[in-house]
Amino acid sequence: MSTGITYPKGFKTSALNCGLKQSKLDLMIVTSDPPATPAGVFTKNVCCAAPVILSKNHINSEKIKAILVNSGNANAATGDEGYANAMKCVEELATRLNCIPTEILMSSTGIIGVPLQSDKIINSLDVLIKNLSENNDENAAQAILTTDTFAKKAVCEIELSGGKIKIGGIAKGSGMIMPDMATMLAFITTDVEIDKHILKVALKKAVDKSFNRITIDSDTSTNDSVIILANGASNVALTEDDKITFNEALESVCIDLAKMIVRDGEGATKFVAVIAEGCKTENDADKIARSIANSPLVKTALYGCNPNWGRVVAAAGKSGVSFDQNKLDVYFNGVLTVKNGLKANADPKILKKEFEKQGIEITVNINSGNSQATIWTCDLSHKYVDINVNYS
Amino acid sequence: MSTGITYPKGFKTSALNCGLKQSKLDLMIVTSDPPATPAGVFTKNVCCAAPVILSKNHINSEKIKAILVNSGNANAATGDEGYANAMKCVEELATRLNCIPTEILMSSTGIIGVPLQSDKIINSLDVLIKNLSENNDENAAQAILTTDTFAKKAVCEIELSGGKIKIGGIAKGSGMIMPDMATMLAFITTDVEIDKHILKVALKKAVDKSFNRITIDSDTSTNDSVIILANGASNVALTEDDKITFNEALESVCIDLAKMIVRDGEGATKFVAVIAEGCKTENDADKIARSIANSPLVKTALYGCNPNWGRVVAAAGKSGVSFDQNKLDVYFNGVLTVKNGLKANADPKILKKEFEKQGIEITVNINSGNSQATIWTCDLSHKYVDINVNYS
Numbered sequence: 182m183s184t185g186i187t188y189p190k191g192f193k194t195s196a197l198n199c200g201l202k203q204s205k206l207d208l209m210i211v212t213s214d215p216p217a218t219p220a221g222v223f224t225k226n227v228c229c230a231a232p233v234i235l236s237k238n239h240i241n242s243e244k245i246k247a248i249l250v251n252s253g254n255a256n257a258a259t260g261d262e263g264y265a266n267a268m269k270c271v272e273e274l275a276t277r278l279n280c281i282p283t284e285i286l287m288s289s290t291g292i293i294g295v296p297l298q299s300d301k302i303i304n305s306l307d308v309l310i311k312n313l314s315e316n317n318d319e320n321a322a323q324a325i326l327t328t329d330t331f332a333k334k335a336v337c338e339i340e341l342s343g344g345k346i347k348i349g350g351i352a353k354g355s356g357m358i359m360p361d362m363a364t365m366l367a368f369i370t371t372d373v374e375i376d377k378h379i380l381k382v383a384l385k386k387a388v389d390k391s392f393n394r395i396t397i398d399s400d401t402s403t404n405d406s407v408i409i410l411a412n413g414a415s416n417v418a419l420t421e422d423d424k425i426t427f428n429e430a431l432e433s434v435c436i437d438l439a440k441m442i443v444r445d446g447e448g449a450t451k452f453v454a455v456i457a458e459g460c461k462t463e464n465d466a467d468k469i470a471r472s473i474a475n476s477p478l479v480k481t482a483l484y485g486c487n488p489n490w491g492r493v494v495a496a497a498g499k500s501g502v503s504f505d506q507n508k509l510d511v512y513f514n515g516v517l518t519v520k521n522g523l524k525a526n527a528d529p530k531i532l533k534k535e536f537e538k539q540g541i542e543i544t545v546n547i548n549s550g551n552s553q554a555t556i557w558t559c560d561l562s563h564k565y566v567d568i569n570v571n572y573s
Numbered sequence: 574m575s576t577g578i579t580y581p582k583g584f585k586t587s588a589l590n591c592g593l594k595q596s597k598l599d600l601m602i603v604t605s606d607p608p609a610t611p612a613g614v615f616t617k618n619v620c621c622a623a624p625v626i627l628s629k630n631h632i633n634s635e636k637i638k639a640i641l642v643n644s645g646n647a648n649a650a651t652g653d654e655g656y657a658n659a660m661k662c663v664e665e666l667a668t669r670l671n672c673i674p675t676e677i678l679m680s681s682t683g684i685i686g687v688p689l690q691s692d693k694i695i696n697s698l699d700v701l702i703k704n705l706s707e708n709n710d711e712n713a714a715q716a717i718l719t720t721d722t723f724a725k726k727a728v729c730e731i732e733l734s735g736g737k738i739k740i741g742g743i744a745k746g747s748g749m750i751m752p753d754m755a756t757m758l759a760f761i762t763t764d765v766e767i768d769k770h771i772l773k774v775a776l777k778k779a780v781d782k783s784f785n786r787i788t789i790d791s792d793t794s795t796n797d798s799v800i801i802l803a804n805g806a807s808n809v810a811l812t813e814d815d816k817i818t819f820n821e822a823l824e825s826v827c828i829d830l831a832k833m834i835v836r837d838g839e840g841a842t843k844f845v846a847v848i849a850e851g852c853k854t855e856n857d858a859d860k861i862a863r864s865i866a867n868s869p870l871v872k873t874a875l876y877g878c879n880p881n882w883g884r885v886v887a888a889a890g891k892s893g894v895s896f897d898q899n900k901l902d903v904y905f906n907g908v909l910t911v912k913n914g915l916k917a918n919a920d921p922k923i924l925k926k927e928f929e930k931q932g933i934e935i936t937v938n939i940n941s942g943n944s945q946a947t948i949w950t951c952d953l954s955h956k957y958v959d960i961n962v963n964y965s
Contacts, residue, residue: 228898228914235894258886260899260915293883294916338917340575403887418789477869477953478961491685498620505654513954522620523652524686566955569870570877 185318185334186211188349189372191414196314199305201253201291206324209250210274210309216244216284217410220381222388223523224405230257231264231402232287235271235538239283239403245410246280248368250325252304252353254291258402262386266299277310283556288329288366288406290353304433321466322351325366329354329445335437339430343417346373350434354442355437365392366566367407367438374413383428384409391435395443395557396474407435445559448564452540453481457497458553459546465502466554469545472500473556474571478560479543486536490518497545504547512544577710577726578603579742582765583806587704588716591697593645593683593690598716598862601642602666602701603760608636608676609802612773614780616797620675622649622688623656625796627663631675635769638672640760642717643694644745646683647796658691662664665695680744680758680798682719688941714743727829731822735809742826743789746771746834759799759830765819766805768881776801776908778779787835787949788866799827805822835949841919841954843875844932848954849889850945851938859944861937864892865948871935873954878928880921882910889937896939904936929960 187194191214221240223233239245251271257264267287274280289297322332333352338345352367369384388407406453409431419427444452455474460466473479476496480488490511498506511519514535518527535541579586583606589601613624613632631637641662648655659679667674681689714724725744730737744759767775780799802824811819835863836844847866852858865871868888882903890898903911906927910919927933 213882218766226887226890227896228886228901229895258883258898258911258914258916260913293887294911403890477957481961483959484958487962491650494620495618495685498618502619502621506650509620519650519686521652522650524650561958563870563955563958566873566876569873570879 183315183318183349184321185504186368186370187315187318187369188336189214189347189414191372192370193313193315194317194321194411195309195314195482196279196317196320197212197305197309198314199251200301201251203421206306206320207253207328208309209246209249209321210313210322211370212247212278212313213245213370213412215409215412215414217412218243218248218375218380219245219286219405219408219410220377220384222240222384222407224403228354228403230255230259230289230404231259231267232256232289233406234264235267236286236288236406236408238383239286242283244284245276246278246284247276248286248288248408249462250288250366250368252290252327254289254295254297254405255293256289256297258294258467259296263297266297268337269299272300274306277306279543286408288404288408290325290366290404293403318395325351325353327353332555333441334437335434337430337434338380339426341417341423341426342420345413346371346415346417348430350438352438352442354445364443365405367392367435369407369409369431369434371409371411372413373411374416374418379419379424380409380411386428387432390432394555396440396471398499412503419563440557443559446559447496447568448562449559450562451560453483453558453560454542455556456542456544456553458544459548460502460552461548461550462526463552463554466552467556467568468502469497469500469547470476470556472496473543473545474558477561480558483541483560486533488513488532488536490524493543494519494547494569508548510546514538514542537559575707575710576728577714577743578741578760578762579710580708580728581806583607583707583804585707586709586713587701587706588709589697589701591643591958592693593643594649598712599643599645599699600701601716602705603638603713603762603828604639604670604705605762605802605804607804608672609804610635610767610769610772610871611637611800611802612621612769612776612937613798613800614776619910620650622647622681622796623651623659624648624681624842625798626656627659628678628680628798628800632677635676635680636676638670638676638745640678640680640800640802641665641666642680642758642760644682644717644719645679646687647685648681648689648826650686651688655689658689662694663690666698668746669698678800680800681795682717682758682796717745719745723837725800725830725833725837727826729822729826731818733765733809733815733818734812734877736807738763738807738809739823740826742830744830744834746837751755754824756836757797759784759827761799761801761823763801764805765803766808766810767803771811772801772803773954775823779824779827779873779951780819782824783831786947787831788863823898827893832949834882835951839960841951842954843952845875845950845952846934847948848934848936848945848951849937851940851942852894852944853942855944855946857963858944860894861889861892861939862948863934864888866950869953872950875933876952876954879927880905880910880924880928882916885935885937888913894939895902900940902938906934907929907961
């Protein structure tokens with residue numbers, strides 16, 4: 182029973198080692214029968230990779246037949262040659278799948294600035310296609326990893342007005358050991374029948390509530406991509422009434438995958454949710470939560486199990502949001518630690534105990550509105566420095 | 574011979590231990606005779622400290638008689654009581670110096686959220702005043718430190734149309750061991766006779782080119798302040814023709830102090846200048862240089878002596894500035910490493926050697942304009958994590 186990308190009807194996948202990595206799986210394909218309506222969200226980094234440029238174009242196609250993904254090489258900062266290499270792979274795959282190249286998407290993750298050995302990929306396409314199956318889920322999730330420590334999969338089944346539909350997804354986060362890896366990739370499949378524009382809006386919304394709410398180290402990669410394919414194989418068409426149900430289900434799959442990425446963050450020892458409440462706008466709340474989640478001083482304090490509320494106050498204050506510091510409350514795992522901008526009477530022993538837990542919720546309330554936002558992050562550890570210093 | 578804050582005529586200083594720290598100097602005063610025209614630039618953190626609120630008000634006075642500075646306690650997140658404590662110190666000092674309280678400025682640095690023991694400060698004022706001298710420069714620079722590893726002083730003498738004038742300054746950066754310290758303070762004195770508005774503009778400009786161009790860990794403190802006092806004791810008045818000369822001299826003193834702060838950054842092993850060139854606007858150049866300087870992935874690579882140009886390219890690309898990645902050039906200490914967005918033929922041995930140096934200049938040119946900006950920073954080391962994890 183599939184628990185990932187082939188959970189919905191009509192999707193098959195296959196993975197192998199094509200030689201970009203020494204022996205681990207490094208090439209994956211997912212196909213859709215019938216061809217699927219696509220939507221995608223891509224990195225805003227202007228130095229984006231060749232496969233990102235290619236997929237941004239091809240995502241405009243009405244239908245997509247397959248996604249080709251390699252790990253071990255990001256095909257970023259590789260110029261025109263990099264684009265030609267990606268296009269060659271896609272053209273060769275299209276010929277074999279009896280479709281046109283614009284019906285194929287491609288993603289890459291791995292080292293930046295090294296030419297992609299496209300011949301290794303092309304030489305593996307026949308075997309890759311031959312092995313396509315509904316039971317290769319785990320291999321597919323493994324093949325897109327760089328040096329993540331575990332495969333990331335999530336599924337969901339919901340009842341719409343026309344019947345049941347399924348959503349499945351896989352993702353990768355920032356890796357370890359190899360220094361150039363900080364790519365976030367996610368591929369989501371669903372067998373619902375859905376209009377392209379509605380799918381695009383739903384994906385954008387879900388990404389804003391999930392992948393765009395996590396931060397490991399504030400560095401945005403050249404290859405970040407989230408792609409969804411909807412093939413209608415369930416024979417259930419999304420109605421106007423189903424929209425909210427579908428959006429919520431898609432959001433929950435995306436949140437599950439996003440949280441797995443944070444848990445597997447480089448050197449992470451803690452999973453941290455930063456919640457900003459009582460803000461005038463959601464944008465303000467996002468800024469405050471993000472400023473706290475990205476603060477190296479807050480992150481090292483979390484690693485040290487150190488209930489250093491002064492750093493949280495200072496990080497909220499530098500967020501660029503204007504608020505009255507005398508109205509600021511801070512809670513750690515629900516324990517009121519700062520009230521009206523001043524130290525509250527929290528029991529230091531209880532606080533210390535909460536900080537030794539693996540999961541920490543930092544709630545900041547500026548008491549000036551009804552909007553809130555959550556950002557998920559991890560701590561900053563010695564191991565983060567180790568991982569990113571070592572160069573092999 | 575003074576090499577700091579009493580280098581210009583008419584300034585005296587004195588420092589002692591008042592008991593906020595165990596035995597190190599923790600209280601400093603600098604006085605001006607005649608009283609000086611002031612200007613100041615303060616933290617934009619909305620959770621700013623009580624002495625910052627006080628000094629922001631008092632800086633509007635025509636003349637300032639003295640600045641009182643304590644270390645060991647930031648008097649931040651201390652509410653109305655914190656403000657009352659700061660005001661009590663200032664009032665007691667004003668009585669003793671025969672001036673009004675608004676003619677005194679105050680700065681504090683140290684732990685956040687702990688009530689200031691103002692009685693310790695007040696009980697020390699008589700001795701502090703008695704010991705005022707032109708030869709206490711080094712003590713004054715020491716007393717404002719938290720756990721910086723060295724005192725930071727800079728001076729400059731210039732010839733204006735009316736004669737010679739002097740500028741002197743001291744500063745502190747982010748400390749070590751104690752976890753709440755990330756304050757930047759600088760005090761500058763000059764004996765030029767200058768209009769208050771012109772002084773304010775000159776300070777703003779100089780700070781924008783110096784202290785606002787450094788980043789240790791992207792965390793903005795609750796107490797950051799730069800204050801200048803100009804007392805006219807040289808009997809040389811600044812003329813319209815002198816403006817550029819004076820501005821440049823003030824800028825050079827500020828840059829000297831700012832660079833010392835970076836060299837003494839928490840856990841720093843390298844001094845790094847990031848220069849963004851060929852930009853449409855200075856604002857664009859600033860964004861690109863800052864994005865690279867704040868990237869944990871770039872900073873850990875620098876610590877590891879790792880010429881990882883892919884991270885520099887990715888950090889430039891995520892800056893929010895739109896540019897053509899195929900026009901991007903990157904130099905490390907002048908060695909062309911990326912040309913037109915692609916790996917150039919830099920000798921890996923030469924590159925490795927440059928990265929082992931203590932000073933590294935990263936130059937990024939997007940070849941689309943004539944504006945440039947420089948940001949100074951340091952690397953991200955194991956020691957940074959050590960320093961900020963330990964809580965005593």
